[in-house]
Amino acid sequence: MPNHNNSDKPKPQDSKLAFDKALLELGHEHYTFKLYIAGMSRNSQQAINNIQLICETHLQGRYNLEIIDIYQQATIAKQKQIIAAPTLVKELPLPARKFIGDLSHTKQLLAELKIISNPFQSKE
Amino acid sequence: MQHLLKTPTGIKGLDEITDGGLPKGRPTLICGGTGCGKTLLAMEFLVRGATQFNEAGVFMSFEEKPEELSSNFASLRFDLNDLIDQKLLSIDHVKLEPSEIEITGDYDLEGLLIRLDYAIDSIGAKRVVIDTLEVLFFGLNDEDLLRSELRRLFSFLKSKGVTAIITAEQGEKTFTRFGLEEYVADCVIFLSHSVSHQIATRRIRIVKYRGSAHGTSEYPFLIDEQGFSVIPISELTLDHPASNERISTGILRLDTMLGNKGYFRGSSVLVTGTSGTGKSSLAAHFVNASCARGERCIYFAFEESQNQIIRNMHSIGINLNQWVEQGLLKFQNTRSTLYGLEMHLVVMYKLIDEFKPSSVILDPISNLVETASKPEVKYMLSRLIDHLKTQEITALCIDLTSSKEEKEGTDINISSLMDTWLLLQIMQGSGERNRGLYILKSRGMAHSNQVREFILMDDGIQLRDVYIGSGGVLTGSDRDNQQAKDKAEYLESKQEIERKQREIERKKAMIEVQIASLQNQFEAEKEDLLRLINKEKLRNELLLQDQLDMSKLRQADPTPKSSNSSEGSYQ
Known part of the structure; x- marks a missing residue:
């Protein structure tokens, strides 16, 4: 049961707007x-x-999330080099990263995703 | 009871030592160090499955990419892309880059199973290879989870009914670094790549094969342009056929020495001798005779190149090149140090099986000692000779003996394996070296016990009688000299006899003359003595007469005539 992504690549104007907005x-x-x-x-x-x-907490309005069930799209597992389930792939911003597991290590995940700007200073 | 079903690998020799192949529908673990041939064995299992048994296969690679695999195996004449196009092969490269992966909670390896499941179902695979599973341990670094997931993977493979090969890296003390052997309980195959005397030998061993007979030895194997081949070195059995057929040695006189017929077909012939005794020439004659009969022959040369041998043999009038051109003669020229002893054996077996010769030449076996110890060489040769005998291939082994050692021995002590043993010897004397040939033994046939002189002429080897006489065993010009000398001596002694006989006559005449003169002397002395005796007798008579006359005169006795009767008268 794949959930479809909300929107594809944002239009240039939108992204510029979003960018400006995000800077603030x-x-x-x-x-x-x-x-x-x-x-x-x-x-x-x-x-x-x-x-x-x-996403809702930290990235509201600036994320795309696609959920893919590899049972239903087995070829994708091969194409995308998926070994473990669940696997979260951060495709953007680059570099792409893979996160394996149920994503319950929230703090580690936020740091790795660079959502919290400097993981070493954010003690709590 | 249900018999254990097996999936033939189609790999030369492996099915023999596993008694039919790998356990069907079960995983087999292949472990070994780096570069020992695990991937090749696994891939060949799939390729042979596809090409020989029409069974599709899945190759899940954790290390090499499909294009790398394709190009690697292209050099072995395996066209992987073609098999992929025919849906007989599916390659799934699992890329696992630890630096790109973060563990953030609980997970399982369902992704891997789904990929495998999909790949198997998409081509209806019966065979699966996972090469090398341990990469997971480096990539994911969570042993507990991995172990339970591996258990799941293996039961998944069993449930799919595929015959699988899992490769694993050798551990320090265990067969695999992460103890994968505990999951794969059915069949474990160990590959090794050992180096001794600076020569590498690949070996394969069936460590475990539940419910099946299997060879337990370490078998050497070979990787060449035709892939993997294991040579199931037969245990030393002694039930090979014994032919009564005799084949020519290529030298008429030598045939004569060997009961007028030559060697037995399928027998082993040893030719020993120090360097320069003509061993190779003897072999070349045999090759020439074999090929002339239209039989195939392989010449394993460990010292000389093909061209060198052909050229050298040309000088004694043997044209080996024609047989090479006709495809009857094959040279296999390898330095003995090129690879290990068992590899030599494997190469020889392979070539013998391919070329199907009726005779082989090993020139010289003594060189093999450079690569291993003597007992090992002996063991290898006995295996080779047994192999040749079972196929009724005549073997002519040349052994170079060092001149210092005793002549009637071989450096490798293989004489007991040999049926016929020819000894070539240098006989040195009066500034000449001449070649002599003996038959030290020849089982099952009458053979000459004489030494023959062995002469290399423009038109081949000639055997000549040697001089055996008071001057010892002589050859060459010594023999000629001795023969001349003998003739002279004979003449001389004949004259001597005549002279002696004349002397006897002379002595006889002389003695006869002496006897006659002595007789004369005796007669003369006898006469003298008789005369003296008569003279004495006369004197005595005269003396008695004188006394009678005297007493008559003195009138002493009345009766002077009888002195005896006068005695009574004195009373």
Whole structure:
């Protein structure tokens, strides 16, 4: 049951607007996520909940999240080099990163995603 | 009871040592160090499955990319892309870059299983290779989770009913670094790549094969342009056929020495001798005779190149090149140090199986000692000879002996394996070296026990009688000299006899003369003595007469005539 992404690449004007807007705020980059899950397992649901929470909390309005069930799109697993489930792929901003697991290590994840600007200074 | 089903690998020799192949529908672990041939073995399992058994296969690679695999295996004449196009092969490269991956909570390896499942189903694969699973341990760094996931992976493979090969890196003390052998309980194959005497040898061993007979030895294997081949070195059995057919040695006189017929077909012939005794020439004659009969022959040369041998043999009137051109003769020229002993054996077996010769030449076996210890060489040769004997291939082994050692021995002590043993010896004397040939033994046939002189002429080897006489065993010009000398001596002694006989006659005459003169002397002395005796007798008579006359005169006795009767008268 793949959830479809809200919108494709933003139009140049939109992105410029978004960019300007983002500069005023704490974060200013647009995030594109793909979450690969294997059916509706406990891990899958945890991962979906966790990423949605993170996005809504920290990246409101500047993220795309696509959820893909590799049971239904097995070829994608090969194309995208998916080994583990769930796997979150941060495609943008570059560099692309892979996060394996149910995304419950929130603090670590925020730091790795650079959503919290400097992970070493943010003690709490 | 259901018999264990097996999936033949199609790999030369591997099916023999596994008694039919890998356990069907189960995973097999192949472990070994880096560069020992795990990937090749695994890939060949799939390629042979596809080409020989029409079974599709999935190759899940954690290390090499599909294009790398394709180009690597193209050099082995495996066209992977073609198999992929035919849907007989599917390659899935699993890229695992630890630096790009972050663990953020609980997960499983469902992604891997889905990929595998999809790949298997998409081409209906019966065979699966996972090369090398351990990459997961480096990439994910979570042993506990991985172990439970591997268990799941193996049960998944079993449930799919595929025959799988899992490759794993050798551990320090265990077969695999991460103890994968505990998951794969059915069949474990160990590949090794050892170096001794600076020569590498690849070996394969079936560590475990549940529910099946299998060879337990370490078998050498070979990777060449035709892929992987294991040579199931037969245990030393002694039940090979024994032919009564005799084949020419290529030298008429030598045939004569060997009961007038030559060697037995399928027998092993050892030719020993110090350097320069003509061993290779003897072999070349045999090759020439074999090829002239239209039989195939392989010449394994460890010292000389093909061209060198052909040229040298041309000088004694043997044209080996014609047989090479006719495809009857094959030279295999390798330095003995090029690879290990077992590799030599493997190469030889392979070539023998391909070329199907009726005779082989090994020139010289003594060189093999450079690569291994003597007992190892002996063991290898006995395996080779057994292999040749079972196929009724006549083997002519040349052994170079060092001149210091005893002549009737071989450096490798293989004489007991040999049926016929020819010894070539240099006989030195009066500034000449001449070649001599003996038959030290020849099982099962009458053979000459004489030494023959062995002469290399423009038209080949000639055997000549040697001089055996009071001057010892002589050859060459010594023999000629001795023969001349003997003739002279004979004449001389004949004259001497005549002279002696004349002397006897002379002595006889002389003695006869002496006897006659002595007789004369005796007669003369006898006469003298008789005369003296008569004279004495006369004197005595006269003396008695004188006494009678005297007493008559003195009238002493009345009766003087009888002195005896006068005695009574004195009373």
